[in-house]
Amino acid sequence: MIARFEVRxxxxxxxxxxxNRQLPAFASDTRLLVRLYRAMVLVRAFDVxxxxxxxxxxLGTYAASLGQEAVSVGMAxxxxxxxxxxxxxxxxxxxxxxxVKLEEILLFWGGDERGNRFSGPVQDFPFCIPxxxxxxxxxxxxxxxKLRKEPRVAVCLFxxxxxxxxxxxxxxNFAGVHKLPVVFVAxxxxxxxxxxxxxxxxxETLAQKAIAxxxxxxxxxxxxxxxxxxxxxxxxxxxxxxxxxxxxxxxHLPARxxxxxxxxxxxxxxxxxxxxxxxxxxxAAEIISGWSEAVEQDGRRAAFRRVPxxxxxxxxxxxxx
Amino acid sequence: MPEVTLVEAINLALARAMEDDPNVVVxxxxxxxxxxxxRATVGLQQRFGPERVxxxxxxxxxxxxxxVGMAAQGxxxxxxxxxxxxxxxxxxxxxxxxxxxxxxxxxxxxxxxVLRTPHGGGIRAPEHHSESTEAMLAHIPGLRVVIPSSPExxxxxxxxxxxxxxxxxxxxxxxxxxxxxxxxxxxxxxxPLDAAFVLREGRDxxxxxxxxxxxxxxxAADDARRxxxxxxGYRSRDPQAL
Numbered sequence: 001m002i003a004r005f006e007v008r009x010x011x012x013x014x015x016x017x018x019x020n021r022q023l024p025a026f027a028s029d030t031r032l033l034v035r036l037y038r039a040m041v042l043v044r045a046f047d048v049x050x051x052x053x054x055x056x057x058x059l060g061t062y063a064a065s066l067g068q069e070a071v072s073v074g075m076a077x078x079x080x081x082x083x084x085x086x087x088x089x090x091x092x093x094x095x096x097x098x099x100v101k102l103e104e105i106l107l108f109w110g111g112d113e114r115g116n117r118f119s120g121p122v123q124d125f126p127f128c129i130p131x132x133x134x135x136x137x138x139x140x141x142x143x144x145x146k147l148r149k150e151p152r153v154a155v156c157l158f159x160x161x162x163x164x165x166x167x168x169x170x171x172x173n174f175a176g177v178h179k180l181p182v183v184f185v186a187x188x189x190x191x192x193x194x195x196x197x198x199x200x201x202x203x204e205t206l207a208q209k210a211i212a213x214x215x216x217x218x219x220x221x222x223x224x225x226x227x228x229x230x231x232x233x234x235x236x237x238x239x240x241x242x243x244x245x246x247x248x249x250x251x252h253l254p255a256r257x258x259x260x261x262x263x264x265x266x267x268x269x270x271x272x273x274x275x276x277x278x279x280x281x282x283x284a285a286e287i288i289s290g291w292s293e294a295v296e297q298d299g300r301r302a303a304f305r306r307v308p309x310x311x312x313x314x315x316x317x318x319x320x321x
Numbered sequence: 322m323p324e325v326t327l328v329e330a331i332n333l334a335l336a337r338a339m340e341d342d343p344n345v346v347v348x349x350x351x352x353x354x355x356x357x358x359x360r361a362t363v364g365l366q367q368r369f370g371p372e373r374v375x376x377x378x379x380x381x382x383x384x385x386x387x388x389v390g391m392a393a394q395g396x397x398x399x400x401x402x403x404x405x406x407x408x409x410x411x412x413x414x415x416x417x418x419x420x421x422x423x424x425x426x427x428x429x430x431x432x433x434x435v436l437r438t439p440h441g442g443g444i445r446a447p448e449h450h451s452e453s454t455e456a457m458l459a460h461i462p463g464l465r466v467v468i469p470s471s472p473e474x475x476x477x478x479x480x481x482x483x484x485x486x487x488x489x490x491x492x493x494x495x496x497x498x499x500x501x502x503x504x505x506x507x508x509x510x511x512x513p514l515d516a517a518f519v520l521r522e523g524r525d526x527x528x529x530x531x532x533x534x535x536x537x538x539x540x541a542a543d544d545a546r547r548x549x550x551x552x553x554g555y556r557s558r559d560p561q562a563l
Contacts, residue, residue, distance in 0.1 A: 084394075113424070113425050113426070113427060114427055116425055116426045116427060116429065117426055117427035117428070117429045118429075122429060123393070123394070123430070125393070125430070126425060126426055126430075129417075130413060130417050130418075133386070133413055133414065133417060133418065135386070136382065136383050136385075136386020136387055136389070136390065136414070137386055137389050137390035137393065137418070138390060139383070139386070139387055139390060140386065140387040140388065140389060140390020140391040140392075140393075140394070140398070141390040141391070141393065141394050142390075143387065143390070143391060144390070144391050144394035144395070144396050145394075146372075147346065147372055147373070147396070154390075166382060166410075167382060167386065170378070170380040170382055170383035170386070171383060171386065173378060173380070173383075174377065174378060174380070174383055174387070177378065
């Protein structure tokens with residue numbers, strides 16, 4: 001035996017909603033939990049509306065983010081404004097958290113690139129459409145941070161399908177070599193075109209792909225907003241405060257992580273049916289005091305209200321066909 | 322003025338750009354410690370340090386993708402692909418990202434990157450080491466393709482490519498890396514990227530050429546001038562087919 005590795009899994013909430021270990025300190029901040037929950041509800045309501053617009057031909061295409069709200073919100077909420085987000089096309093919730101307007105997202109999916117000149121942080125990347133091809137950008141962005149000695153972090157989100165691409169491997173490999181301030185998040189939504197995870201990879205976990213690149217990979221329950229937020233905060237801050245010099249050789253530095261949102265055995269259809277996919281959102285709700293049905297209604301109202309704004313910005317002619 | 326080879330002119334331009342602008346970074350396979358397979362980057366790592374001049378893993382897609390990420394952050398990355406035959410993994414990055422980042426973000430982000438690679442045949446090398454697929458690259462909207470034909474133009478055009486606010490693929494004619502010699506003043510002056518160089522004025526024929534073939538083209542022009550009296554003979558060819 002010359003090497004031995006292990007992959008940790010992080011979860012605070014059991015599938016039945018009960019708390020199975022002591023919650024992290026931030027979970028006593030009720031206002032933060034409500035904010036996280038509102039963000040998840042908002043993007044789910046937005047998703048329903050955007051899918052309807054797509055089905056009725058008013059958006060050319062739209063990539064649903066149903067079921068991965070907690071991943072996007074957990075990651076984005078642990079970032080600072082000056083960090084840089086490199087999202088995949090299902091990370092609506094992360095963009096919205098960072099200030100992108102709903103109508104800007106609708107503009108983009110309707111084929112109007114003015115939606116990419118969005119209200120979020122000016123250096124954030126737009127949605128990446130070619131799967132996984134934003135991962136090398138994240139390495140480049142992180143290299144710039146390191147070169148200029150800026151305490152900033154690049155956060156790169158992609159799905160399970162992207163882990164089958166060379167782009168992701170090349171980027172993670174380079175990030176490992178140069179100990180770059182970047183966090184890679186693989187959302188195992190099992191929506192990859194068009195095969196299940198077992199036909200994407202024979203790896204037991206996606207997280208262990210980070211180990212191959214020389215840094216820590218951790219699996220997190222992506223339906224558990226508490227776990228996602230805790231893991232995000234820990235990884236992002238570790239990346240930010242990476243030891244500068246001298247660096248360890250070969251050791252596990254808590255500086256770059258790959259998240260593997262565990263969903264073993266679940267079928268994509270499970271998460272489209274109401275109830276089965278609620279997971280994190282509902283369970284988080286139970287530990288939020290002061291939560292009410294009003295939060296969901298707010299989310300729906302907000303999502304629906306922004307559609308006319310997209311119409312206006314896009315010009316009536318394009319939307320009324 | 323010192324006489325230098327084309328590859329030495331490339332080296333001078335890279336050093337000048339790095340000296341003038343701390344945002345310029347140079348990387349690729351063997352460019353750092355080794356100084357490049359053709360010595361184009363020799364001495365740069367010693368002079369500017371291993372953070373600004375570094376060797377990458379053997380991964381061309383990564384090199385082009387790093388360029389995009391760095392450029393969006395305001396760096397001026399100059400990536401090197403060791404031979405043009407290995408540029409094809411970069412096509413996704415060039416077409417889907419580099420050339421359109423400015424447009425698809427409506428100017429919010431831009432991509433001031435340069436991807437350099439040795440180009441063309443005539444060096445007794447096998448396939449993948451003798452490629453000249455510049456026409457393919459030149460058809461990518463938003464991407465500039467530059468091929469110098471002399472040390473002086475290599476120096477001035479590479480400086481222009483690095484200073485340009487948008488992506489440039491800079492193809493260096495391998496056959497004349499050392500065969501072409503000329504005086505180059507290291508004055509930091511760039512040449513225009515969008516203008517043709519008129520090397521010889523004439524009235525009758527227009528010859529357009531680039532890179533290593535410019536030498537042969539000039540020789541052909543000389544030859545045509547010598548045989549001017551035979552032109553009547555050429556006229557008897559099939560003008561309709563032309």
